[in-house]
Amino acid sequence: MAKPPKQQPTSLPPPKSRRSFFAVFAAIVTGAIATLTPLAAGLVTFLSPLLRKSKSPQVRIALLDQVPDDGMPRYFPVVADREDAWNRYPKQRIGAVYLSRQAGEASPIAFTAKCPHAGCQIGYTAGNDVFQCPCHTSVFNLDGTRSRGDKEVSPRDMDQLPVELREIKLADGGAVTEVWVEYIDFQTGHKEKHPTT
């Protein structure tokens, strides 16, 4: 079987008239609209998390009785409703705080357990005199300050959270005091505290 000659598509030189300028312009614009519209629709949805606002929740952490005024930090999970896209999880542990109360103080101070360096959870073993972060081994004193100051990997001291005491009247006439904390999430890695919300 003899091979038929190969057929090459022929090209023309680019046109140069004024009319063709409009053709080029129109081709680019219509083509761009046709192809970029779906891309734009995708990008808007993709970037939509930037538009969603979140708020720091007020969370009941513990009863005041659970934080004796001995200056020792106590670990408490932060339990609040958590939303994740289409799900709402009631009463989830969304983080952790350390509460400690100095002798004679009415109110405890609260530290978020999230490390200001890279967001790992700072650990504390009962009886120790420091907090330790397991990831890049930052060490903090019990008052939240960095053990070695600026030599510590963490750029700032542990983040303190606003505490509020709320009194609850009991049916039998007595009362209990609850410790509430505004659970703020701070941007890590900076010298200053910036809430992420």
Added chain:
Amino acid sequence: MTNPMRTVIDWLDDRAGVRDLVHEALYESVPGGSRWRYVWGSTLVMAFMTQAVTGIFLWMAYSPSTQTAWESVFYIEHGMTGGWLLRGLHHYMAQLMIVLLALHFIQIIWDGAYRAPRELNFLTGMFLMLIVLGLSFTGYLLPWDQKGYWATNVGTELASQAPVAGAALKKIALGGSDYGHQTLTRFFALHAGVLPALLVGFLVAHVLLLRRHGLHAKDPRRGPDTAFWPDQVLKDSVAALGVLAVVLALTIWKGAELGAPADPANPYNAARPEWYFLFLFQFLKWFPGELEIWGAFIIPGIVVAVMFLMPWIGRSRVGHFFNVLLLLVLFGGSAYLTAQALYDDNFAAMNERTEENQARYDASQAFIEAKHAAEHDAERVVELALSPTKIPPTGALTLVYNDPYLQGPKLFKQHCASCHNYEPISTEERSSSDMVNDSPTAPNLYGLGSRKWIEGLLDPDQIASAHYLGYIDSPFASGGEYSEMVDFVQESLGEDVEDEQRKTIQAAFKKIAIALSAEANLPEQQAKDREDAELVAEGRLLIEGGLADILESGTSCTDCHSFGEMQDIGSPELDGYMSRQWLIDFISNPADERFYGESNDRMPAFAPHDDPQLNQMDQKSLQLIVDWLRGDWYRADKATTASKEK
């Protein structure tokens, strides 16, 4: 007659020019002959094909959401025939791909293969390397296990610190402020769609450029030129087989790891990036405070930028020398940092704790413990997920949260361990998971309610020890305000008791221990309790008053405690002693009349109120602690024997 095969090929050749294509693909000239040093590029293509094939099949079984990601990976690994092999191949080939990339890179720089006219080959190769690293990073999160979750968390947290757009980028990558469904869908789309598509695009460009400029021969006069097929292809295939052998060996020997399901509430304290990112992790430790930005962005950014410029730097001999030197520094430095990171983490396993190294030692010790704890958790979750009840629709995390075996120790540590110890009395049974405080201020709760535990309570030496009622400042110890129980046991078996009588009393105490322990209805002891029904009945009679006839003091348990018909208050009730409900009620309010009443001098009432908001402990935690103390949790070995019996 014409060969039909030939006719088809002729037709295809006419319409698509296949003969030229095949010829071009196979008969590329290899100047100087085929060599082993040229195999790395081909093995990388083979590795990528493996990832594409295994990836697509994994995709058919994977489901990206926080309740299904871990669960579907678990199902691939444990439920689907051959799933462990498929996942193992994907997992280890990904790691080997990094090694192959490094080898390919070293070979290219060393041989000077990056210089003109091959600058674009090199640049596309650099992009391919970055894409592969991106695939590794996104893939690490997808199983949604503790390790991947927390390590990726640190990664994105660091990325959010990038100047200007960092925080926004993190939000876009995560699909919100926190890790969740949208993080998985996004990472998965990147991992299985965007990055592979980019990779294919760059790979095509990379290979076409290679064809355009030809293979860079290290030594073109080494021998006669040969065609790519079959000599070089054979070498490439042997190398590819070698790579596959390594991956298979790792899969069979170690298997792809799957940790416990990601738990946002319980950080994994041994979170580390994959080994090939460890050098970056270690590098960051050098940059304290706000200098971090240098370690995380500026220096790595400059290094990558310089790497991109290598073809131009390498135009001169000095430049090439600089590139080779940089290569050595980078790989040497990374190897050193990786070794240092591994050494730091395992420091405690290789050194003794001293005054000088204590901080370093403790950090490493914490890492090793967290790693063991995580492995233990992972094994347990798999055991639960394999149980006949399987994984509930809310996900495997529900199994974790509802399991007394996993939650008990954590809750005990949080609520109980500052006073109570939890360790076997016999030193041989002790393990690192025991919870021990040198100066306990309450009884040791290990084996609570078991025969052995109650026998100890009725032993004159043991009851006075710190394991029972002899803890620090105990009001129940000899000489204490409420020393009746200790005095009773010690007097009953005092030194003046004759041997014959002692044996009778000890036998009676033993029966009492058996009967009282049967009240606890411990799951581990139920069979024994049924077997010893007679002894239990005898023990019950002794408790109810029979003991008074044996003891010289003429007293029995019910002179102080309530049991059956005999009601008394002020001492702990013995009906249902250490049973689930008894313990729940007791921990809720130990000062209740049914328990210690006024003699409770220290134990807090954890849940005395009907309104759970007013209590220190919620009902669920309480139940988990009690179930754990009583050894009441799912056991796989029991389940299999039970189903066999059926």
